[in-house]
Amino acid sequence: xxxxxxxxxxxxxxxxxxxxxxLEMIRKIKLEVGESLFAEGDLGADAYIIFSxxxxxxxxxxxxxxxxAIRSSGEIIGEMALLDAAPRMANATAQTEAVVYSLSQTxxxxxxxxxxxxxxxxxxxxxxxxxxxxxVLARVNGQLEVEVxxxxxxxxxxxxxxxxxxxxxxxxxxxxxxxRATQQELxxxxxxxxxxxxxxxxxxxxxxxxxAIRASSSNIEKATESLITDLPPLLRSISAEExxxxxxxxxxxxxxxxRLTSREKRKKRRELTNQLKEQGIDRSxxxxxxxxxxxxxxxxxxxxxxxxxxxxENLLQGAYNLTRLMQNNHNILTAVERASKIVFALKSxxxxxxxxxxxxxxxxxxxxxxxxxxxxxIKHGVEVITDYEKxxxxxxxxxxxNQVWTNLIHNxxxxxxxxxxxxxxxxxxxSQMIRVDIQDNGPGIPADIQERIFEPFFTTKAVGxxxxxxxxxSKKIVEEHGGVISVQSQPGKTVFTVVxxxxxx
Numbered sequence: 001x002x003x004x005x006x007x008x009x010x011x012x013x014x015x016x017x018x019x020x021x022x023l024e025m026i027r028k029i030k031l032e033v034g035e036s037l038f039a040e041g042d043l044g045a046d047a048y049i050i051f052s053x054x055x056x057x058x059x060x061x062x063x064x065x066x067x068x069a070i071r072s073s074g075e076i077i078g079e080m081a082l083l084d085a086a087p088r089m090a091n092a093t094a095q096t097e098a099v100v101y102s103l104s105q106t107x108x109x110x111x112x113x114x115x116x117x118x119x120x121x122x123x124x125x126x127x128x129x130x131x132x133x134x135x136v137l138a139r140v141n142g143q144l145e146v147e148v149x150x151x152x153x154x155x156x157x158x159x160x161x162x163x164x165x166x167x168x169x170x171x172x173x174x175x176x177x178x179x180r181a182t183q184q185e186l187x188x189x190x191x192x193x194x195x196x197x198x199x200x201x202x203x204x205x206x207x208x209x210x211x212a213i214r215a216s217s218s219n220i221e222k223a224t225e226s227l228i229t230d231l232p233p234l235l236r237s238i239s240a241e242e243x244x245x246x247x248x249x250x251x252x253x254x255x256x257x258x259r260l261t262s263r264e265k266r267k268k269r270r271e272l273t274n275q276l277k278e279q280g281i282d283r284s285x286x287x288x289x290x291x292x293x294x295x296x297x298x299x300x301x302x303x304x305x306x307x308x309x310x311x312x313e314n315l316l317q318g319a320y321n322l323t324r325l326m327q328n329n330h331n332i333l334t335a336v337e338r339a340s341k342i343v344f345a346l347k348s349x350x351x352x353x354x355x356x357x358x359x360x361x362x363x364x365x366x367x368x369x370x371x372x373x374x375x376x377x378i379k380h381g382v383e384v385i386t387d388y389e390k391x392x393x394x395x396x397x398x399x400x401x402n403q404v405w406t407n408l409i410h411n412x413x414x415x416x417x418x419x420x421x422x423x424x425x426x427x428x429x430x431s432q433m434i435r436v437d438i439q440d441n442g443p444g445i446p447a448d449i450q451e452r453i454f455e456p457f458f459t460t461k462a463v464g465x466x467x468x469x470x471x472x473x474s475k476k477i478v479e480e481h482g483g484v485i486s487v488q489s490q491p492g493k494t495v496f497t498v499v500x501x502x503x504x505x
Contacts, residue, residue: 008049008074027102031055031094038078042088046102047079053098059090064456070095079108213336219328224321234314241305246315248302253323257295257330268297275299281307290316294323358481360393363401363434363500364426370405371424374413381419389427391434392502400477404485407470408438408496415442415494429499433483436498445489453487 005019026049031037037048040060048055050073057068057077068090071077077092235243260268269288275298276284287307296303306315371384378384412422421441429435445453456472478485483500 004051004074005049008076022103022107025104025107029100029102031098031100033094033096035094037092037094037100038088040088040091044078044086044088044105046104047108048077048092048100048102050075050077051099051101053100054095055098055100056093056095057090058093065091213332215331217328217332220325224325234311234318237311238309238315242309242315245302245305246319249296249300249306250319250322252300252302253294253296253319254326256297257323257327260292265292268292272297272299276307279304279307283313287313287316290320294320295327358395358397361396361398361401362393363391363436364388366398366402367405367424367426367436370402370409373406374409377413377418378422382413382416383421385421385423387423387425387427391426391428394434394481394500394502396481396500397477401481404474404477404498405438407474408498411470412438412440412442412494412496415440417442432502434500434502436500437495438498439493439495441492442494444491444494445487447489450487450489454485 001023002016002019005023006016028051029037029048031053037055038044050071052073055071055077057071058065059068060066078088235246238246269285269292272288272291273284276288279299281287291297291303306312306319309315371378409422409424416422421439423437423439425435425437425439427435454471454475475485478498478500481500483498485496485498487497488495
């Protein structure tokens, strides 16, 4: 040991007797991998001589751990805090199994007083280390300033999108008020960009049923005006049997109506025109146009009875107006149901309690809510395949878990550029665990970065498209719920798997 200490420049000026006396005073410490030697903020009571192994010096800065240096055999650490009796400026953790010797404040002061060589060496050691620490922290600070500016610009862009959305969707004002409150929390946790896209998607999607309602209302108004004016005198002019045939025709049209494409309508018109011609009915082309629009695609006894009357076209026009009323009323109900579903999904997503308290929830409800919000991106080119088993409720935070499904589904849609297949499976992994797989057929994640995608601030997206926090946030949420998240990827098949316990406190 004397020889080892003589090789250290810090002790090279001491005699063998002095070093032997020093060895009797120092204390040997063994460290396992990952074990802390001292922590930032601790009072500096000892300096340490590394005999074997490697010690990592790192500092907590800006919410992350920044590595300053790796120290190894023959180096001294912790001496800076001893010089001015200040708290430790950094953390020291064993990177490998290590053995160090502890030198107390009293012995350290005695060593400086009796050995001019030690005093000179410590000055040559401290100055470079101080500069090294300042350089590392300056680089980290510059990086954090860039990230803060990027987030500020993203927040500004999102606010502009909100202003535009409020002008175009007055019906969603109350929902968007709650959504803006939610967004402020999401900004702090990296959710801002995803939520902004959801809002824009919902605003676009809600306009579709609103447009259908406006068009159907206009059609109902026109049909009603015509019925009020023309139908009563027409019905008074026909017999009871003819009135019965008229009502049968209207009922048949209402019960058998189906929505057809333009191509299907053209085919039905040709077929019905030929049927009418075979019955010797003139103006068959004009009549078939009106009948197919009503939902009648073939001849019936009631239809033939009406077509045999002199006022057939007036009766058909009356029947057409009645069926239009019913069809447009059905369109309005369908549009209202669709709009209500979108609003309900958005409220379910944005009105969650943020108390952090866990409660009983059904995972599939959250997944379906997110799919509804992404319907606008899905409907024009994404095939969604769902495979759900009947699952029990779990104990969890629905807001947090919805953010997991949002991040994973959003990433999958981006991977396939909204053109491809999205498959979601939810089933029992075991009697105590539930497994959710979210799969896409995109290009895949390169093998050399798959292990890094859950790291904070790591992203493969272009600047401005991602913060690198989505998967990190998802991983933390899943782990807080007692579960695990993993990924398997190859070209054409990427699967993110979330496994959660059926019940968790």
